[in-house]
Amino acid sequence: MTDLMKHGFLSIILHAHLPYVRHPEHESFFEENWLFEAITECYIPLIGVLDRLQNDKVPYRLTLSLSPPLISMLRDELLQTRYLKYLHQSLELAEKEIIRTRLQPELQKLARLYRRFYKKTLAIYQDQYGYDLLIAFKKHHTAGTLKLITCAATHGLLPLLNISEIAVRNQIKIGIETFKANLGFSPSGFWLPECAYYPGVETLLAEASINYFFVDSHGIMNASQRPRNGVFAPLDCGNGVMAFARDPASSRQVWSSQEGYPGDQDYREYYKDIGFDLDLDYIAPYILDSDIRISTGIKYYRITGKDLPKEIYNPKKARAKVQQHAQDFINKRQQQIIDLNTTMDRPPIIIAPYDAELFGHWWFEGPHWLECVLRLASNPSNYVQPMSCCDYLEQQSGHQIATPSASTWGDQGYFSYWLNETNNWIYPFLHKAEAEMEQLVSDFRDLTINSLQKRALNQAARSVLLAQASDWPFIMKSGTTTEYANKRITDHLARFNYLHDAIRKNNIDNRYLTALEIMDNIFPTINFWDYLPSKNNN
């Protein structure tokens, strides 16, 4: 076998998304911490990885999907200010911990590590990128190493919104517009929320000038034609839009409970956080309302092992394990490529997509692992060459034509996680709001619209989109912050109902409308005419 025949590509895709958690109506709000934790533990460490790779001139390739709600929140001044406060509090707690642990040198060493970590985070956030992390991502995109793509407007699960084609079209269109308005260019790829695909969505993606998207393995394996290259080459959906499939093996190595790297005993334990362990009097200023225990981010123990007393985290040992796991990942991809080259008619591309928030939040060492993998893969002596899907499509042609099958990457592989007894009540309301929005816009088609009506119609569209986020049914099923998910769906639908009623009765209250515009300030350039059925039919 020649070296050329051993050749293949690895495409790692990170999908970064959080629901729109912004509450200017409160002084502080617990769920905004989702964003702050992700910035501290995931996004800034990821930027650190990219900056180091760039400094070392590593020719890596990585794809990052930034969801529109996340893009909007990272650019939001209120959230930027609140994040800075959160970060200073974390730093203050780390300082306090250095004093508290003065008689426990092992713990104190870790407390110092956290202080360094927060100081570095602050330096990157404040000094290096001036509170705007999109600048960092764009810098690496411009350098050609990071490929940025986006996702549906509010991460709506498209197959369950497909009662209305306009709903799906607007999720795609407004998502892309938000990306373009903030990043300055159009994305060539699209992350279907939860990899949720239904036959036909490729038509709407083509309309939006999208070249490729991702599905789970069974979406390709159960396609209308048997895929001759399995999940290791894209399928042309018949209209030139390409579907890439997740490789089950590389997913399993990161996600699996049996084989997954993040569960290694030397890695940091996520659940043992000082927010739960220390005296309430001491920790009160750093938890919710001074009396509800939450994660602070400061954790001193390693996973250790099932039913064993937790041992103190040793960063040096964890780093060594990261190297080992990165090498193992690359070795397995190399072996895959060697095996695949005997059967494929083109170089294989291994698609390895993950939630960006896994790296750093649950898996503290994740960003470092990613850096090691990208360094190893970029070494020309390896047969695994990092590549973006975009570049692969430029190099390869004559892709097999077939339609993928309806699928998601969630539990059971279809839609049951987002449509079951815990959350099915939301869909009649979501579909009704969408239909009423379309009818409302249609009824205004030949009328003169004043600026107040225009604002109200645009705000109604924002409310519909925000209610459609897949995060709310997801949380209802997961059973965690269900009260919040119920509140958010109810709030957005009620806001839509209010606006719908006010517009219909020509009774729009400027004060109320302004309040809603302040609270739900996402998609500033939204155009309600996108909900006009005839416009969409043309």
Add this chain to the structure above:
Amino acid sequence: MKLTQLDLLEISQEIKQCYAPKMLASTPKLTLMPVAPKHLYAYWNLGNNKSIPLQESTPLPLTLRIYSASDKNNYLNKGYEDIPMNRTQSQQNVFLSNPANGGPYQASLGICFSDNFFDVIADSNLTQLPQEKPFTIQAKPSSRSLLTSTNKEIKADIYNNDSGQGIK
């Protein structure tokens, strides 16, 4: 216009209280959604159509007549499945006994009379039934890890493995 935090909160609460979602429909409507291979979800509203014989003393069962929409002859050739629906509900899971593998499906909600006459109350949208899987699914665990952070300590049930952490 200057609005305080309290103004925003009050407006938000008032709107939520007065405009909470309610399901009112004057015309009958049936919606079909995909869940999994052989599994659909239907919800409906019978509207206020007085001609629907639902209030009779011995009401006839409500039936969902479901058929593959990929072949129009299917319906005419009785290639459909009748599923009894619970009259007291407005939504129900629908499990098909022998569906075509994947493809578009459609349904009608109606009353099936003893002479086999089917009185349609509402027709559904078209929905794509996911294909049965010859390929084994290795689905990722429930995603969106940060959303599982709660304000209470979660016992590791999301990313939990034998060693006490990791991925389900």
